[in-house]
Amino acid sequence: MLSLTRTRVLTTARRAFATAAKTAAPAAPVAADKKFKVVVVGAGPGGLSVSSTLSKMLGKDQVAVIDPASVHYYQPLWTYVGAGLKDFKESVKPMASVMPSKAEWIQDKVTKLDPDHNQVTLSNGETIGYEYLVVAAGIQINWEQIKGLKEALGKDGVTSNYSPESVQKTYQFIKEFKGGNAVFTFPNTPLKCPGAPTKIVFLAEEAFRLSGVRDKTNVIYNTSLGKIFGIDHYGKVLQKLADERNIQVNFQNELISIDANNHEAVFRNNGKNGELSTVHYDFLHVAPPQGPPNFIKESKLADSVGWVDVNKDTLRHNRYKNVFSLGDCSSLPTSKTAASITAESGVLKHNLIADIKGEKVEQAVYDGYTSCPLIVGRKELILAEFSGYTGKPLETFPVDQRKITSVGQFLNKEVIPAIYWNALLDGNWVGPGKFRSILEPLRSKHT
Incomplete structure (x- = not known):
């Protein structure tokens, strides 16, 4: 009798446990409101390049691009805008005018990525829903991490070429500077x-010379880095x-707060145990x-830091094989520039298209x-x-x-923007790699 009672108790306990387990189990995913062969998150240069090529290949109703923005910016031009060398209007177009005609534009924000349920x-x-996902969501600017910056x-005289509003104030403040x-950060x-903060230092210094105030100006560049540019070949x-232009470069100095009322910026020296210093500014570019x-x-797509965790060669996610990423939001250990996106887009499209077609081909490899x-x-x-x-x-x-060149300046200022608008966004430009190969026999060896 005791044995029978024990058996009934155990059976009841097992049933109760099973019921509790079912209750605690995650609910099945809700059926997607819409589903596409390929979903691209982000309509920057990477997202548009990929979606343009794939929507031409797959046709209508197969590719979706998700981005809430109503305009598209060519942000590399903002250095020239901040220096008074280009009109801001040249850097912006309506998003509708650059969106691929065969892709469906979903003008909304993504709040959650669920790669387990696609x-x-x-x-x-x-x-x-998607069969394949391309994450090209760019980078997030965290203005609030510097106390007082948003308000100032x-x-x-406080500006930044990283904002579409304040970049239009930069040259005004440079002209008004007496x-x-x-100070630049x-x-x-x-x-x-990452070259943009340095570029505006040199352009402003030149502007101060041309306006006749350079002799009463201290040009101060406080950088958190240990050198002026990460690649010594050019950095030297x-x-x-x-040095020749008397620009004071202070290394390992990080801006942490701004007191706009007193025109003071506080920096932390990460090379001197976090020592703080206060600098008075009359002009401040952040x-x-x-x-x-x-x-x-x-999301589950992130690496330990928060970037989309992709293979640095193939741009495929390291865990979810139907997910790819390129550009600023990816974990690729190279500079986050529009130029890098050109080469990345070619590699990603080669590898993704092979998957879509079910072809076993040699994977394209990105060289950084x-x-x-x-x-x-x-x-x-x-x-x-x-x-x-x-x-x-x-x-x-x-x-x-x-070597410093005016031809390079013309190329960057006039030719490359045309390539961006007319070829990269249409998916037809994947960087200068082919030209480099053609010109290789003519290239002398430089030390």
């Missing part, structure tokens, strides 16, 4: 176009130029802290190519092209590209 969730609550931006401390985070030339978008950081046209004057540019993986030059032209 779905993304929008801010309106809808779910979008665009007022009393002398004193002109570089954050202690990854950032898009850049540092020599900064490159703000940046990082991965929150919805990526909070990027470019940072280092603008050092109105008619002066150092055309830096290199691999972010190796740090070695990957130069296109058969000349020493460390």
Whole structure:
């Protein structure tokens, strides 16, 4: 009798446990409101290049692009805008005018990525299903990480070429500058176009010379880095130029707060145990802290830092094989520039198209190519092209590209924007790799 009672108790306990387990189990995913062969998150250069090519190949109703923005910016032009060398209007077009005609544009924000169920969730609550996902969501600017910056931006000489509003104030403040401390910063985070904070230093310094206030101006560049440029092949030339132009470069100095009422900026010296110093400014250009978008950081696609965790060669996700990523939001260990996206897009499209077609082909491999046209004057540019993986030059032209050139400036200011609008966004430009190969026999060996 005791044995029978024990058996009944155990059976009842097992049933109760099973019922509780079912209750605690995650609910099955809700059926997607819409489903596409390919969903592309982000309508920047990477997202548009990929979606243009794939929608032409697959036809209507197969590719969706999710992006809430109503306009598309060509942000590399903002250095020229901030220096008064280009009109802001040249950097912007309506998003509808650059969206691929055969792709469906979902004008909303992604709030959740669910790679286990091949779905993304929008801010309106809808779910979008996919067979393949391409994440090209760009980078998030974290203005709030510098105390006082948001309140000060665009007022009393405080500006940033990283904002579509404040970049239009930069040249105004440069023209109004009458002398004193002109302070420029570089954050202690990854950032898009890492050469941009340096470029505006040189362009502003030149503008101060031309306006006759240079002799009563201290040009101060406080960078969190340990050198003026990460690639020594070009950085040594850049540092020599900064020394010649009496630009004071302070390394490992990170901006942490701004007191706009007193025109004071507080910096932390990460090379001196976090020692703080206060600098009075009369003009202040800030490159703000940046990082991965929150919805990526909070998803299963993220690496330990928050970027989309992809293979650096193939751009395929390291765990979810139907997911790819390129551009600023990816974990690719190279500079976050539009130039790198050109080469990345070619690799990604080759590998993704092979998957879609079910073809077993040799995977395309990204070599880390990027470019940072280092603008050092109105008619002066150092055309830096290199691999972010190796740090070695990957130069296109058969000349020493460390030399300052006006031809390079024309190329970057007039030709490359045309390629961007008319070829990259249409999916027809995947970087200068082919030209580099053709010109290789003409290239002399530089030391």
